[in-house]
Amino acid sequence: MPETMASAPYFSGLPVTLSLLFLLFVTTTFSRSLTSSSETTILDVVSSLQQTHQILSLDPSGTTLTSRPDLKSKPVFLNSSSFSLELHSRETLVESQHKDYRSLLLGRLERDSARVSGITAKVRLAIEGVERSKLHPVHDDDSLIRPEDMSTPVVSGASQGSGEYFSRVGVGTPPKEMFMVLDTGSDVNWIQCQPCSDCYQQSDPVFNPASSSSYSSLSCASPQCSALEVSACRADKCLYQVSYGDGSFTVGEFATETVSFGNSGKVNGVALGCGHDNEGLFVGSAGLLGLGGGALSLTSQIKAKSFSYCLVDRNSGGSSSLDFNSARLGSEVTAPLLHNHKIDTFYYVGLTGFSVGGHPVAIPPSVFAVGDSGNGGVIVDCGTAVTRLQTQAYNSLRDAFARLTANLKSASSSISLFDTCYDFSSLSTVRVPTVALHFAGGKSLELPAKNYLIPVDSAGIFCFAFAPTSTPLSIIGNVQQQGTRIRFDLANNLVGFLPNKC
Numbered sequence: 167m168p169e170t171m172a173s174a175p176y177f178s179g180l181p182v183t184l185s186l187l188f189l190l191f192v193t194t195t196f197s198r199s200l201t202s203s204s205e206t207t208i209l210d211v212v213s214s215l216q217q218t219h220q221i222l223s224l225d226p227s228g229t230t231l232t233s234r235p236d237l238k239s240k241p242v243f244l245n246s247s248s249f250s251l252e253l254h255s256r257e258t259l260v261e262s263q264h265k266d267y268r269s270l271l272l273g274r275l276e277r278d279s280a281r282v283s284g285i286t287a288k289v290r291l292a293i294e295g296v297e298r299s300k301l302h303p304v305h306d307d308d309s310l311i312r313p314e315d316m317s318t319p320v321v322s323g324a325s326q327g328s329g330e331y332f333s334r335v336g337v338g339t340p341p342k343e344m345f346m347v348l349d350t351g352s353d354v355n356w357i358q359c360q361p362c363s364d365c366y367q368q369s370d371p372v373f374n375p376a377s378s379s380s381y382s383s384l385s386c387a388s389p390q391c392s393a394l395e396v397s398a399c400r401a402d403k404c405l406y407q408v409s410y411g412d413g414s415f416t417v418g419e420f421a422t423e424t425v426s427f428g429n430s431g432k433v434n435g436v437a438l439g440c441g442h443d444n445e446g447l448f449v450g451s452a453g454l455l456g457l458g459g460g461a462l463s464l465t466s467q468i469k470a471k472s473f474s475y476c477l478v479d480r481n482s483g484g485s486s487s488l489d490f491n492s493a494r495l496g497s498e499v500t501a502p503l504l505h506n507h508k509i510d511t512f513y514y515v516g517l518t519g520f521s522v523g524g525h526p527v528a529i530p531p532s533v534f535a536v537g538d539s540g541n542g543g544v545i546v547d548c549g550t551a552v553t554r555l556q557t558q559a560y561n562s563l564r565d566a567f568a569r570l571t572a573n574l575k576s577a578s579s580s581i582s583l584f585d586t587c588y589d590f591s592s593l594s595t596v597r598v599p600t601v602a603l604h605f606a607g608g609k610s611l612e613l614p615a616k617n618y619l620i621p622v623d624s625a626g627i628f629c630f631a632f633a634p635t636s637t638p639l640s641i642i643g644n645v646q647q648q649g650t651r652i653r654f655d656l657a658n659n660l661v662g663f664l665p666n667k668c
Contacts, residue, residue, distance in 0.1 A: 204523030204570055205600040209615035211590045217481035218267040218624040248491040249427035251333040255480040268623040275582045278551040284410055285351055286637045292509035293540040330549055332451060333488055336426030338378030344370040344452035348488060350548045353460030353511050354408050356416050356439030357453035363443040369450045375440055380424040390437040391420055393461045406439045414446020433468050458511035474653035475548060476668035477644050486668040498662030501605035508540030513654060515661050516606030517544040522566040523599035529559045534640060542638040546661060550643040552583055552633050560634035567630055570599040581622050584629035591626025611663045617646050
């Protein structure tokens with residue numbers, strides 16, 4: 167008998183084979199006892215790592231938006247008031263400048279931090295009651311609009327350099343199709359227009375308003391002009407400016423135009439900015455479609471009763487859809503759609519807490535509530551990548567997850583936003599605790615493992631994809647939304663979550 171066995175009193179007198187079987191039984195029983203009281207799910211490590219390689223090969227050198235006919239959207243007309251557009255992630259449309267996946271991810275997180283800073287700045291300024299910019303005269307002999315001709319408060323909706331999802335729409339008559347950034351954190355729609363004082367490079371031709379029979383300038387007295395946060399007036403034409411958190415901006419003439427959803431559906435008289443001076447990292451798009459809750463957003467202007475989107479995994483290379491006024495599908499997990507009386511752009515949701523492994527996390531529900539002053543609350547945002555939680559809530563969630571993953575191999579250091587990482591390089595799959603969101607009304611949404619454990623390189627390092635914020639505002643980002651159809655029922659003040667409906 168081996169010395170190790172002989173020295174163990176429990177095994178004395180037992181045959182070697184029986185001793186080994188007993189050891190296996192004890193080890194298996196102990197392992198089960200670690201998880202028997204906790205709910206778990208499987209993370210497919212191999213599949214996630216394969217996608218980190220594939221996403222870099224989707225956009226070889228020379229690829230542009232217009233040279234990818236396979237990615238051009240095919241809008242679907244559903245009925246007289248319902249439209250559907252294909253939705254593409256940034257990496258499927260824009261040539262990668264990154265040498266490896268880690269570099270790509272760090273670029274995403276850098277853009278993400280700028281966006282979050284912009285969102286929190288806009289909320290803060292709204293709460294503080296910063297007044298709209300007064301109309302400021304612009305000299306009639308100015309041939310082009312300059313940003314210095316208009317006052318420029320810091321009123322960022324978000325950093326549009328982080329525009330992460332695109333769709334293709336038609337603008338004008340006849341319609342000119344172009345890729346536009348979609349953003350639930352902005353209201354003002356705008357496109358780059360000729361003549362350009364300063365325009366960034368876009369893949370589609372820059373829009374020429376003179377070529378459209380439906381283009382119409384808005385007067386300074388128009389309600390649309392009055393609804394702008396920053397406006398000016400020249401020769402009774404309304405001028406606009408939108409500034410963003412990363413220093414990007416767009417300046418130009420505010421007008422109405424026809425917006426087309428394919429050949430079968432269009433909406434006339436949509437107010438949008440015709441930008442003659444636009445600066446920032448807008449990654450090849452022609453402009454932006456605002457899907458926020460403000461009066462100037464596309465959703466408000468077309469009087470949408472609902473809209474929904476489903477975001478595919480940004481590493482998959484697939485596409486999904488953006489739908490307006492579509493019928494409810496299946497059995498949604500619903501949560502209250504809340505309103506902040508200080509700001510109407512963002513979509514606040516009634517989140518009450520989390521559970522990990524089926525166990526509630528000790529977080530006071532007040533942490534997620536919108537205060538009387540307009541502070542706090544939780545918004546759902548398609549342009550923010552990583553979910554941000556108040557530090558108190560994040561620490562509680564992270565610690566609960568870490569306690570149930572003590573048996574997993576930890577990575578040696580934190581990575582950018584992430585302080586809880588694991589080394590899965592030797593595994594093909596791994597069993598991990600479940601993570602679920604709980605909403606007012608008692609409904610819960612359990613996340614797939616890949617929506618909270620994401621690869622940060624192609625070698626097998628995965629991180630817990632939540633991050634803390636020192637501000638009162640929490641944000642549910644697109645990493646957690648991937649693979650779930652998010653439906654904003656504006657008529658009934660509900661947010662619906664329907665997994666696996668992309």
